[in-house]
Amino acid sequence: MAGNSFGHIFRTVTWGESHGPAIGCVVEGVPPRLSLAEADLQHWLDRRRPGQSRFTTQRQEPDQVRILSGVFEGQTTGAPIGLQIDNVDQRSRDYGDIAEKYRPGHADYTYDAKYGIRDHRGGGRASARETAMRVAAGGIARVVLNALVEDGVGIRGAMVQMGPQQIDRSRWEWDAVEDNPFWCPDRQAAQAWEGYLNDIRKRGSSIGGVVEVVASNVPAGLGAPAYDKLDADLAKAMMSINAVKAVEIGAGLTAAALTGEENADEMRMVDGGVSFQSNNAGGVLGGISTGQDIVVRFAVKPTSSILTPRRTVTRRGEDTEIKTRGRHDPCVGIRAVPVGEAMMALVLADHLLRQRAQCGL
Amino acid sequence: MAGNSFGHIFRTVTWGESHGPAIGCVVEGVPPRLSLAEADLQHWLDRRRPGQSRFTTQRQEPDQVRILSGVFEGQTTGAPIGLQIDNVDQRSRDYGDIAEKYRPGHADYTYDAKYGIRDHRGGGRASARETAMRVAAGGIARVVLNALVEDGVGIRGAMVQMGPQQIDRSRWEWDAVEDNPFWCPDRQAAQAWEGYLNDIRKRGSSIGGVVEVVASNVPAGLGAPAYDKLDADLAKAMMSINAVKAVEIGAGLTAAALTGEENADEMRMVDGGVSFQSNNAGGVLGGISTGQDIVVRFAVKPTSSILTPRRTVTRRGEDTEIKTRGRHDPCVGIRAVPVGEAMMALVLADHLLRQRAQCGL
Amino acid sequence: MAGNSFGHIFRTVTWGESHGPAIGCVVEGVPPRLSLAEADLQHWLDRRRPGQSRFTTQRQEPDQVRILSGVFEGQTTGAPIGLQIDNVDQRSRDYGDIAEKYRPGHADYTYDAKYGIRDHRGGGRASARETAMRVAAGGIARVVLNALVEDGVGIRGAMVQMGPQQIDRSRWEWDAVEDNPFWCPDRQAAQAWEGYLNDIRKRGSSIGGVVEVVASNVPAGLGAPAYDKLDADLAKAMMSINAVKAVEIGAGLTAAALTGEENADEMRMVDGGVSFQSNNAGGVLGGISTGQDIVVRFAVKPTSSILTPRRTVTRRGEDTEIKTRGRHDPCVGIRAVPVGEAMMALVLADHLLRQRAQCGL
Amino acid sequence: MAGNSFGHIFRTVTWGESHGPAIGCVVEGVPPRLSLAEADLQHWLDRRRPGQSRFTTQRQEPDQVRILSGVFEGQTTGAPIGLQIDNVDQRSRDYGDIAEKYRPGHADYTYDAKYGIRDHRGGGRASARETAMRVAAGGIARVVLNALVEDGVGIRGAMVQMGPQQIDRSRWEWDAVEDNPFWCPDRQAAQAWEGYLNDIRKRGSSIGGVVEVVASNVPAGLGAPAYDKLDADLAKAMMSINAVKAVEIGAGLTAAALTGEENADEMRMVDGGVSFQSNNAGGVLGGISTGQDIVVRFAVKPTSSILTPRRTVTRRGEDTEIKTRGRHDPCVGIRAVPVGEAMMALVLADHLLRQRAQCGL
Numbered sequence A, B, C, D: 001m002a003g004n005s006f007g008h009i010f011r012t013v014t015w016g017e018s019h020g021p022a023i024g025c026v027v028e029g030v031p032p033r034l035s036l037a038e039a040d041l042q043h044w045l046d047r048r049r050p051g052q053s054r055f056t057t058q059r060q061e062p063d064q065v066r067i068l069s070g071v072f073e074g075q076t077t078g079a080p081i082g083l084q085i086d087n088v089d090q091r092s093r094d095y096g097d098i099a100e101k102y103r104p105g106h107a108d109y110t111y112d113a114k115y116g117i118r119d120h121r122g123g124g125r126a127s128a129r130e131t132a133m134r135v136a137a138g139g140i141a142r143v144v145l146n147a148l149v150e151d152g153v154g155i156r157g158a159m160v161q162m163g164p165q166q167i168d169r170s171r172w173e174w175d176a177v178e179d180n181p182f183w184c185p186d187r188q189a190a191q192a193w194e195g196y197l198n199d200i201r202k203r204g205s206s207i208g209g210v211v212e213v214v215a216s217n218v219p220a221g222l223g224a225p226a227y228d229k230l231d232a233d234l235a236k237a238m239m240s241i242n243a244v245k246a247v248e249i250g251a252g253l254t255a256a257a258l259t260g261e262e263n264a265d266e267m268r269m270v271d272g273g274v275s276f277q278s279n280n281a282g283g284v285l286g287g288i289s290t291g292q293d294i295v296v297r298f299a300v301k302p303t304s305s306i307l308t309p310r311r312t313v314t315r316r317g318e319d320t321e322i323k324t325r326g327r328h329d330p331c332v333g334i335r336a337v338p339v340g341e342a343m344m345a346l347v348l349a350d351h352l353l354r355q356r357a358q359c360g361l
Helices: A038-048 A092-099 A108-115 A128-148 A174-179 A187-202 A230-239 A252-257 A333-359 B038-048 B092-099 B108-115 B128-148 B174-179 B187-202 B230-239 B252-257 B333-359 C038-048 C092-099 C108-115 C128-148 C174-179 C187-202 C230-239 C252-257 C333-359 D038-048 D092-099 D108-115 D128-148 D174-179 D187-202 D230-239 D252-257 D333-359
Strands: A011-015 A022-028 A065-067 A081-086 A154-162 A209-216 A244-249 A267-270 A273-276 A294-300 A310-313 A319-322 B011-015 B022-028 B065-067 B081-086 B154-162 B209-216 B244-249 B267-270 B273-276 B294-300 B310-313 B319-322 C011-015 C022-028 C065-067 C081-086 C154-162 C209-216 C244-249 C267-270 C273-276 C294-300 C310-313 C319-322 D011-015 D022-028 D065-067 D081-086 D154-162 D209-216 D244-249 D267-270 D273-276 D294-300 D310-313 D319-322
Touching: A011 A128, A011 D022, A022 A128, A022 D011, A022 D022, A038 A065, A038 A128, A038 A333, A081 A128, A108 B333, A128 A333, A154 A174, A154 A187, A154 A333, A174 A187, A209 A333, A209 B252, A230 A244, A230 A294, A230 A333, A230 B230, A230 B244, A244 A252, A244 B230, A244 B252, A252 B209, A252 B244, A252 B294, A267 B310, A294 A333, A294 B252, A310 B267, A333 B108, A333 C333, B011 B128, B011 C022, B022 B128, B022 C011, B022 C022, B038 B065, B038 B128, B038 B333, B081 B128, B128 B333, B154 B174, B154 B187, B154 B333, B174 B187, B209 B333, B230 B244, B230 B294, B230 B333, B244 B252, B294 B333, B333 D333, C011 C128, C022 C128, C038 C065, C038 C128, C038 C333, C081 C128, C108 D333, C128 C333, C154 C174, C154 C187, C154 C333, C174 C187, C209 C333, C209 D252, C230 C244, C230 C294, C230 C333, C230 D230, C230 D244, C244 C252, C244 D230, C244 D252, C252 D209, C252 D244, C252 D294, C267 D310, C294 C333, C294 D252, C310 D267, C333 D108, D011 D128, D022 D128, D038 D065, D038 D128, D038 D333, D081 D128, D128 D333, D154 D174, D154 D187, D154 D333, D174 D187, D209 D333, D230 D244, D230 D294, D230 D333, D244 D252, D294 D333
Parallel strands: none
Antiparallel strands: A011 A022, A022 A081, A065 A081, A154 A209, A209 A294, A244 A294, A244 B244, A267 A273, A310 A319, B011 B022, B022 B081, B065 B081, B154 B209, B209 B294, B244 B294, B267 B273, B310 B319, C011 C022, C022 C081, C065 C081, C154 C209, C209 C294, C244 C294, C244 D244, C267 C273, C310 C319, D011 D022, D022 D081, D065 D081, D154 D209, D209 D294, D244 D294, D267 D273, D310 D319
């Protein structure tokens, strides 16, 4: 109700501010007797961790996750899993200015409007730091998916557009994604982006981007009609990531310009199973998975912290200007890639358990 | 959990299939002592009702809503409001073919995959008929918003793109929306669309579209951080509408190509209040409303029922073809306009009550 | 949130007032492909129906339930099941006096305190009429339990105390329960109660009672630790029935006076399975079912509508007296028996599906 | 869904096992700008802490609670409050025997039946240690109640029966409660209990008890009709406390033996307000508070850990005996007093915020 939890059966609630002593989460609904170690989660956290290249914020956080409950002798027990990461590099001195001035594009003004009080040290609860716990919880969700679905569920994210620069989809290589600091699946584009983003960074500016997340080997039948459609839950999941302004499923926005003939994903029997001839649906029909790849894209706005002064107002209602010093990412979209993967995992794990409840799987 | 309810405090659960005896919903959480009559809801249902022009399905449903509980002597009592609409024009004979064949783009295959059983008479629960109850519940949500927010909350929808044809935003007139069968705010575009869609219709084809919904006079402070961000809930709400494939807030997808300087909505004090100089945010920052217009757009795919035969398979796993006879809309996006408005109302009413719970409003 | 729903996965929401046009409910989470007909539910409603003897209210309601959705060709589809019963014998003229005067023991005063408005025709939402929908939904829950648990789950209720008169447990016969108007398992007690209650009735007085509900063949492992303990959910379920003032599990209140040695339910292996030597636990340990009978008892206060005038106040704050005319039950505990059975079924069905979700059953 | 959370708007989720590194909870829905310090919570934890007399377990836990989030400069921010207590005295060596043998009366057997795995070090998640977090969260709930209700809400608990020995209610003094190790309001009874319980303790036996919790100055109008009745939620809350087997509201079980005339709480106008002449209702009518004291009682079974050997079975299905060594409480009811108070606070805080949401308070 206060908005800090996600999921129904596989349920995560997160807590913590960017500049408090720690952040954490509680993951409920994890089936018992699954192997789980801190290293399983650390793997994903390390991918998300800032400070890995000049293109992400230089905040240095080891982001060591600890499992505080719900695991006994290396196996889940069915009890809630408490996770925690200490905040070690807080530098709250950097943020003195924003106690009084609302940063455009940040949640400073709206938090004050809502709560009448605001932890101004670095965004408090609105900080992207909260997403570290999503990635950790997403790691548990992957364990659940891989345990319950034969051959496991693959979830991979990639950056497909940086600023106005799109990738060439004919050059898509999943292997390339790990080889560049942008999670870009097109090696050629990745090279171009390097110079492009360096310019942005040097100017103290920022740029948006588009991220695509693909889940493969998802069983047909996950989701629900009406409100908790699988794609509706994915839309919420992705839009809940900081700075996201649009979410697309399958053909997405381009579906608006298609005719019914063009858009129809025709079906054929292949090797005794149903095979779709295209995937405009993005793997979801009527809110329920088709068995094809689930394909979601989301647009991330440019980082709001920039070095060019912007006009704004103070808490006291005076016109002023602000220039956001301190560490920041020139393209926060980059760091949204592992977060998008995690949200995909959270949604799928929850719907998998829901399907098990209602239809027995 | 089974996906038929929406909202937390202002909560709607719908039931009913397109070809059963009736559809209905229960609306919980409505504050007491608000004036409410069936006519207040009928007004919105009449806008949504099919059969009003040659551009929407010829199914003739009077869609008379009845209030069965929760209202006493013209006032809400705080008890759950039961709403019901009888299905009077079901013609289930039209749908015989689809008992065996999966219609591409429809939920036939996925319902079978999920439930192992399917009410094949016209889509059952996946039918757009379910959205009639959203519109009715949305009417109650509007009553709540108007009662609790000074000067009321305005919620208006418009179609801003049909197939590849976009409107010219400089010609936007809200008054125009009611004057054409497309809810198009650009009179010139509306005229062009008439011929365009007529062609589509005559060919038995269909086309997608883009709908924009705008809420004005929404108080700053509605929403929540982390997962239940106002825009995340809006994304889910809109993506849960049949055939929607993309949702945008404010600048939406175009935000990806902006720099931080371009994207920043600067603030000034005007007449003692905070005034934003632009609205790329679409009225939401950090998941919380800014007090500006809330601007949401969503893309609707083309109707999947078309007269050109498409390749598909049968329930028994045989290759076949299907040509979807029967009534259908050449552009379902048109009918999604009042539904989008209703979903906006449902989300805002819920968050308004949540804000009242947590912050006392 | 507004309190009209029960359960998490197997979820029921009810609506309707005693003097509106109808009452109804929506049951979500029912697994697909279970046989379900209106007659399955009518069977239980007929047991609950008032007007069957001089010991229950003479309100004559056929209570014909209709299934409006979620069932196709005799089988559940997984879609929400809408149920409805028309109110045919409302006689709202009987209730004129209570529009102004608060009836002691009824919810008149508290509804006004909460909502500032009250449907005074017969208790509105607080009327025991609402429990008809619990019984109908409970019928669906029984179908689910019997389909998913081998050999089915037996749920039976009995009245074990009327006023100060207790049964002799050594004379307990389940068969006797159906043979007297009190659902009394002790034939001798039933005979004594007849005269006793007739006296109460003639005086226009009323008396309380105690109901016991027993579920047999419940699998071990249902429930949850901490807050959603099986017995905690049962306590809520039973206390939510109108006029209930106490709930006991197993040894209940008498457990307070036992020593640890006396209270321990020892275990032995019998025929390869665990066998408990006693059932002070009432079939629940640590909030989770043991496989023994689940035994719940609840106390029902005497009907508040009596013919002896009682002192009270008016809405306007004047001292007055009230004598509640109209139909009433001298012992509402009688009619609570089928309702208690239904609540047991709702709790067990929900926990069965929850167990299926978390542990795969 | 997995059972570790309580409440809807004021919502607590707990995590942690008795022998893990720590236990904790997350409290959501706390209104912003309330003063809150660790000392406010420590006060209540110190009351609950074991090891304070020979009548409670000798486990020595300082139970120092830390607030890890949601409070900024001494004030709540509206963000989730993360609380944590390190486990410092775990002595898991004491529990070796129970890895194989099921302790009668404990949740060992049922956890294995449910999860197929069990953290056998001291009860794991089923340990009463979990209740420390309820007391801490209850401390926050009290802050909310006192901030939002004029003159604050008083919540006090007392032990009113130990084994078969009841107090004399005519000697009830709230001041006495703090003066004896049993929270007994009857000084004379407290003295008698001392010898009585000492005998029990020396024999290695245990005994049950009855606890009463009273909330005063609760506004009329809290609660909900149908399922989330205030008393239904209280019944669940109390029954969810370890070892509780019965819950009563107001006259409770004795209401079954009353006539309608005896049970009616008559009303008079006194000083311009409604005054009830008795409180058989326990402060709740139709599930909604009347403004009178809310009176709840619950029975606690005797501690299952006793020194007399009891017959049981092993995980492998062999008959055996068990004698539970290690620390234990001869009467766990004593420690349930502060927990019962905390649960009352949690229920009232949640319903207060729900009332604020629906009726604007």
